[in-house]
Amino acid sequence: QVHLQESGPGLVKPSETLSLTCIVSNESISSSYWTWIRQSPGKGLDWIGYIHYSGTTNYNPSLKGRVSMSLDTSKNQFSLTLTSVTPADTAVYYCARDAGSSWGFDFWGQGAQVTVSS
Amino acid sequence: SSVLTQPPSVSVAPGKTATIPCGGDDIGSDSVHWYQQKPGQAPVLVIYYDSHRPSGTPERISGSNSGNTATLTISRVEAGDEADYYCQVWDSSSDLWVFGGGTKLTVL
Numbered sequence: 516q517v518h519l520q521e522s523g524p525g526l527v528k529p530s531e532t533l534s535l536t537c538i539v540s541n542e543s544i545s546s547s548y549w550t551w552i553r554q555s556p557g558k559g560l561d562w563i564g565y566i567h568y569s570g571t572t573n574y575n576p577s578l579k580g581r582v583s584m585s586l587d588t589s590k591n592q593f594s595l596t597l598t599s600v601t602p603a604d605t606a607v608y609y610c611a612r613d614a615g616s617s618w619g620f621d622f623w624g625q626g627a628q629v630t631v632s633s
Numbered sequence: 634s635s636v637l638t639q640p641p642s643v644s645v646a647p648g649k650t651a652t653i654p655c656g657g658d659d660i661g662s663d664s665v666h667w668y669q670q671k672p673g674q675a676p677v678l679v680i681y682y683d684s685h686r687p688s689g690t691p692e693r694i695s696g697s698n699s700g701n702t703a704t705l706t707i708s709r710v711e712a713g714d715e716a717d718y719y720c721q722v723w724d725s726s727s728d729l730w731v732f733g734g735g736t737k738l739t740v741l
Contacts, residue, residue: 550730560668560676560719562730575729609675613730616723617682619666623675 517542519610519624527604527631533597535627537610542622544568544586548613549593550620551584553606561606565613566593600631635663635724637733644739645710653705653736655720663722665703667696670717670735679718680705707738715740 523535537549550565564574566584574582578597586593597604608627611620638656645651655665665683668676678687680696683703693708707714720733 559735560721560732562732565730573728576727614681616725617664619678619681619721620668620676621678621681621687623677626675 517612517622519612519622521608521610521624521627523608523627523629525628525630527600527629528633529601529631530599533595533600533604533629533631535595535608535610535629536592537594537624538590538592539612540591542612543588544591544593545588548615549586550611550613551595552609552611552620554609554626555603555606563595563597563608602631605629605631635660635722635727635731637720637722637731639718639720639733639736641734642737642739644741645707646741647710647712649710651707651710651714651738653707653718653738655703655705655733656701657703657722658701660701660703660722661699663698665696665698666721667705668719668721669714670719671715676719710738710740712740714738 518540520538527533545568548565548567551563553561566572581598583596611623614621667680669679670676679690683698684696695706697704717735719735724731
């Protein structure tokens with residue numbers, strides 16, 4: 516069973532950078548696509564983007580160039596960076612395995628609450 | 634890009650059948666996935682590729698997809714089925730994943 520665990524600061528100041536890491540267990544990150552999703556309070560799911568072990572990334576244009584992702588194969592983890600945050604970026608951030616367009620997101624982390632506030 | 638439309642809420646009595654639609658332009662040509670999210674928990678994939686169940690999804694939960702509507706059907710609804718349900722597709726024209734707005738299933 517693939518296990519994912521998000522980690523990172525729970526509070527970020529406006530205009531600063533949000534950084535989260537997702538540690539993957541029981542599966543090599545060199546085998547799949549890995550994705551980030553967020554959910555604002557009381558709202559639905561928003562896809563942020565994915566990264567492939569080859570380094571290929573694909574980001575949701577709605578984030579207008581503020582997002583980047585990276586992976587560390589030595590630690591079997593991948594990361595999300597979101598710059599110039601505002602209170603609108605307050606959300607629960609989930610990492611998940613992207614099994615492909617025909618299979619969806621089959622394993623998810625428990626989620627990390629990030630609040631943007633001064 | 635694709636827009637997926639779901640009703641905000643569906644209510645059903647225990648033991649009855651719940652149907653949750655997900656509307657989209659020619660969604661029948663896409664692979665639709667469904668997620669169940671209970672309060673305070675991460676979403677869980679319950680249907681992939683329109684109608685396939687991952688291990689752990691009970692046979693009471695099924696999916697179909699045709700034309701402009703994909704449908705999640707839950708038979709013999711139980712109190713434990715009360716959750717938010719989201720549909721999802723890969724929009725190949727825009728190269729991005731799209732979620733429906735979600736449907737809150739209430740068991741009366």
